[in-house]
Amino acid sequence: MKAKLFLTIAFTILVFVANAQFPIDPETQKIKYSEVVEFDGMTKEQLYQKAKLWIVSTLKSGDNMVELDGTSSDQVVGTGNLLLDSVQNYMVNWYYTKGQLNFKFIVFCKEGRLKYSVENILLSYQISQTSLKQVALEDLKIKPLSEKEKKKNEKKKSFEEKNIPYLDSQIKALIADFLRSMKKSDEDNW
Numbered sequence: 001m002k003a004k005l006f007l008t009i010a011f012t013i014l015v016f017v018a019n020a021q022f023p024i025d026p027e028t029q030k031i032k033y034s035e036v037v038e039f040d041g042m043t044k045e046q047l048y049q050k051a052k053l054w055i056v057s058t059l060k061s062g063d064n065m066v067e068l069d070g071t072s073s074d075q076v077v078g079t080g081n082l083l084l085d086s087v088q089n090y091m092v093n094w095y096y097t098k099g100q101l102n103f104k105f106i107v108f109c110k111e112g113r114l115k116y117s118v119e120n121i122l123l124s125y126q127i128s129q130t131s132l133k134q135v136a137l138e139d140l141k142i143k144p145l146s147e148k149e150k151k152k153n154e155k156k157k158s159f160e161e162k163n164i165p166y167l168d169s170q171i172k173a174l175i176a177d178f179l180r181s182m183k184k185s186d187e188d189n190w
Contacts, residue, residue: 022137022168025119031137033118033171037179044074044109047182051107051114052076054181059105074109082170087125087163099125101137101167105178116178118171137167 025032039047059080080103087099102124106117121137 022164029138030119031121033175034116036113036115037182038113039182040112042112044111047109047114048073048076050182051109054178055105055107058177076107078105079103080105082174084170087123099123101170114182116175118175121171123167
């Protein structure tokens with residue numbers, strides 16, 4: 001009975017990971033990770049300061065940070081690069097290379113809640129010793145091709161199947177780190 005339950009759970013997880021999809025903004029048709037999160041008892045200023053600290057210390061983008069003017073700032077925009085340990089290259093199916101995701105991390109703050117957004121995501125990876133490939137994540141999706149490019153299409157499909165779940169998990173890990181940081185209590189007893 002336990003083995004059957006384990007196999008059912010393992011199969012469910014495998015199907016979920018294999019069918020991972022990027023969230024698409026219905027207005028822009030671009031990939032966008034976004035959510036409104038409640039933080040009871042926290043002011044807009046507290047949320048703003050914590051978000052700003054996380055962006056500056058994690059994304060290393062303090063010089064690229066944009067704030068609204070004045071003391072009533074409620075928005076922080078940071079750019080980040082997420083280093084990837086492996087991206088499968090669809091030009092050569094067996095070759096893995098290091099890559100990176102470049103993105104905007106935007107936070108809007110209000111009393112007791114914030115809205116984050118990860119968008120404008122660009123994937124960069126090596127396709128040969130001298131050539132770098134850059135592609136927006138939206139462009140990873142297969143588009144209908146002519147018969148002539150059928151073989152290349154199969155390689156691209158393999159690229160998507162292997163990389164989309166990996167890229168999705170890396171972005172979600174970044175978001176989870178942000179939310180953990182926002183929920184952490186501020187103890188100043190060092």
